[in-house]
Amino acid sequence: VAVQIGSAPGWNGLGWGHDDEVVLVPAHWPQAEMMMRIVIVGAGAVGGFIGGRLALAGKEVVLVGRPPLEQAVRTRGFRLVEPNGTRHTGQGLTAVASVAEAVRSGPFDLALLTVRTYDVRDAALEMDKSGLKGIPVLCVQNGVGSEDEAIEVFGQQRVVVGSLTLPVTVPQPGVVRLVRERGGLGLATAAVGADPGAVVAAFMGSGLRVRTYPDFRSLRWSKLPLNLLGNSISAVLDMGPSDIYAHPGLVDLEVSALREVRSVCNRLGVRLVDLPGYPVRALMWLVCRAPTAGNAALLKWSVAAGRRGRVASLRAGLKDGRLTSEVGHMNGAVVRWGGHLGIPTPANRLLWEVLVELFSQKQQWTHWAGRPERLAAEWTRAKTLA
């Protein structure tokens, strides 16, 4: 099911169906008409961006973030910097520094959880303890597995899994920048066959391209190849993708990591699907079949188009001196599932193990940084042992 919101005024700005089929939603869809109150827990880049768009679409939004965000919004307001100009969200958006404070401001119709994967469990428990009960929770993360932690806390019926394919950054507290317009938000209910209508309705008028999917596991696994590309290797070596893909051994490592994702998905019975703005199936088909030389060009092109010169998230985390990362829900998830299913995953294992050691500072980054031949040799060794 595809939902295109806010871009086709001829039919009330809202329609849904498969890519080649549009079904009109009735003009008086009750949930869409309602004034919604939405709380967003973990208001960094993603939470701030979605919150800003929802506020601009007339929803009442409360961001729960860190104290610098709360202070910035209170003193200067909240700004969205988009490719076509900067917009101020105005009165419809406020920020607080704890879930409890948000809950004291009154009931909500919808919650969004937009922390990083490794914070999902704690933030979900905080939401539950603070009394945010009974409403749907849209969890927008990358990687695989944090959705199960959310389901454990909120229950299958309340969780809606989200996958965002738009890149966003936080240049300073209270300001979020949308890097590129291509992309959107994929949604899938955690309970099979449940109606995502109330969540979809929240995005009416937001200008976000929203598409719903029947299988939340498909949605999360399909985003994983996009997160792995030009990310883990770039972090280990502190190098940009074009330098990495000049080394055939590293192209082989990258492609092998993606092939392992495909093997795990095949065995799990999870179908890869296209995401808003990203033909994931074609990309995987090409990458998994092309010879190394062809893949180097394809990878260079797709990573350059996707990242637009931005430093990938894991490398940025190491540069910022973070002690934890999402790699456990990325390469680590492939290794865990490969282990359960008896599928060898040496490429993801190598990258996951090195990155865990780098983030926990058990290894010096200088051991790997700028040394592609060292990682390529390690990969040859790991492949031989597998």
Ligand SMILES: NC(=O)c1ccc[n+]([C@@H]2O[C@H](COP(=O)([O-])OP(=O)(O)OC[C@H]3O[C@@H](n4cnc5c(N)ncnc54)[C@H](OP(=O)(O)O)[C@@H]3O)[C@@H](O)[C@H]2O)c1
């Ligand atoms: N940025 C993108 O372009 C993008 C695009 C698609 C998907 N994603 C995915 O979306 C998720 C969120 O990414 P992001 O880039 O928005 O991360 P982010 O900018 O780090 O935002 C998360 C925010 O949540 C805060 N936080 C953590 N626990 C909290 C709590 N209990 N209460 C209140 N605030 C809390 C964090 O503060 P501290 O840092 O102080 O802990 C941080 O400010 C990740 O899984 C990411 O991979 C990101």
